Amino acid sequence: MSDLGIDLDYIMGRYNYWLFCILMMTGLYITVSRGNLIKKIVGLNIFQTAVFMLYISMGKVIGGTAPILTEVPETIYSNPLPHVLILTAIVVGIATTAVALALVVRIRESYGTIEEDEILELEHDMDFGSGAAQGDPVA
């Protein structure tokens, strides 16, 4: 393939990193572009999952097995540290999602919608609507 100027081995040999890039950009784009509060959280989760993939990829040692002690001394192990880090990051991600969903429930109860543009409209009415107290924290 060298005559085309494309190094296929380079591309295919790092496919998990390409997937990381694609997933990360997809997640970030969903978070930024969607107006639905739940979809934003979905985007955030995809974004975080991409990072998990990055860490797992860098812990991989070619020919290495899962890092569980075996009897054979010459076993090659994958690097367990990134796995452990990502376990922590997964827990953090779940906690974040839980808080975010709890907030969305409360927003739905107070505003009656989870669409960002409708919420912004309601907030605009609160600020500049008929006789509304402008910028008043005590509603």
Added chain:
Amino acid sequence: MMSLIEANLPALQVVLPLVAAPLCALLGRGDRSWAFACLVTFVTFAVSVALFAETYAGTIISYRMGGWEIPLGIEYRVDRLNAFVLLIISGSAALVLPYARRIVAAEIPAERQPLFYTAFLLCITGLLGITITGDAFNIFVFLEISSLATYALVASGSWVNKRALTAAYNYLIMGTVGATFFVIGVGMLYMITGTLNLADLAVRIVEHGDSSTLRMGFVFILIGIGLKLAMFPLHLWLPNAYAYAPSAVTAFLAATATKAAVYVMLRFMFTVFGFDYEFQADTLRMVVLPLAVIAMFAASIVAIFQDNLKRMLAYSSIAQIGYILLGLTFLTETGLTASIVHLFNHAVTKAALFMVAGCFVLSAGTCSISKLGGIGRDMPWTTAAFVVGGLSLIGLPLTVGFISKWYLVLAALELGWWPVALMIMASSLLAIIYVWRVIEAAYLQPAPEGVVRKEAPLSMLIPTWIFIGLSIWFGINAMLTSTAAGRAASALIDSSHILWKE
């Protein structure tokens, strides 16, 4: 017993509020949870003072968490810089919590208060953890502990105004994106070096030299932490979060949350990447410097047009963060000293000002500037505190604000960057306008008809005036803070110079 406590001070600093937090939730209604939280923050503050005293002479405390050997296990490393930041965080907590009782009682239903104080203690835990730890991934974990607690605290403002919910939601989205960027950056550094210990990273990064992976890591960390510290233009979460959070929370966050993030930035830039890392120096001067200057002006101008006092102060915070970042970008010892001293000075000033806003909310039921007419006559002590705090924000002599600006201008002139020095002074003029708007309303406008406003209770006035007192004391007698900041700055520079010279 004493020696055991002394040997484990760095761990106690974080573990104490962490263990106290769930206990606080179990204490039930009434003032018990508040009293308990207060007690915990006082002890935490005492620990910080002990750590500060121990490191002031220049010793570096290295504490092995769980007894694991250092590059492998998590290290808690206390030097002059983070002892100083620990002091700011735990000191603000110890002053804000006594203040909080009355205003929290007014803003949050009684059955929720134990949970509120629990979240408050968790937030303190996270911020102290960020500051004390010497492990890059551990910073992320504590960053998320403090952030999750902060989202809950901001959202608890929804008992007063439902907009706190959307403010907390937006903060959550941006904060999580920021934290995840930070993790990606740390991952890049781990790819190069195979270590997460900050001191070890610093050595190994130099060994491996510059590479595109290192540059990507730097950029991800810069943007991630930039989101957390509300670097312009990544500040969009901050105004609403500060405006709609309960008043006590705003006072605490304004004093500490962004400061802890600035500390992480300092630590990464000058300990890990090193003072002489060329790509970093270029990025700071070409990207961060203009953004900091724009923040100083844009945020101040927006602040002028705010009617909600808390929102106005929030925009002013963004401008002040601009000053802190500006000091960084000079890459000189004076510049760093200015940044570090402004960490303290801005924490003290802004906490006091947000506390005044809380007093207004309690007594007048509003902090809308147009409704605060004549409040200076009804609440003389509170308003006087605002005037002094406002002067410090502007940077008048005899206040701490002057000391920070003095060092900043000095650092700019040292480099011969007189346009920057002029801009620092010009943006201070903008602060005069927004502070004057409040003073004019408070003293020169007539009070609205039929409004009864009592002076704020002593439990709120005393902490506010302690902050104000500090901002004058360290404005007149700046030796202690500026020496501490100067020493921290020179320690940062020394460590990184040794590394990159080889």
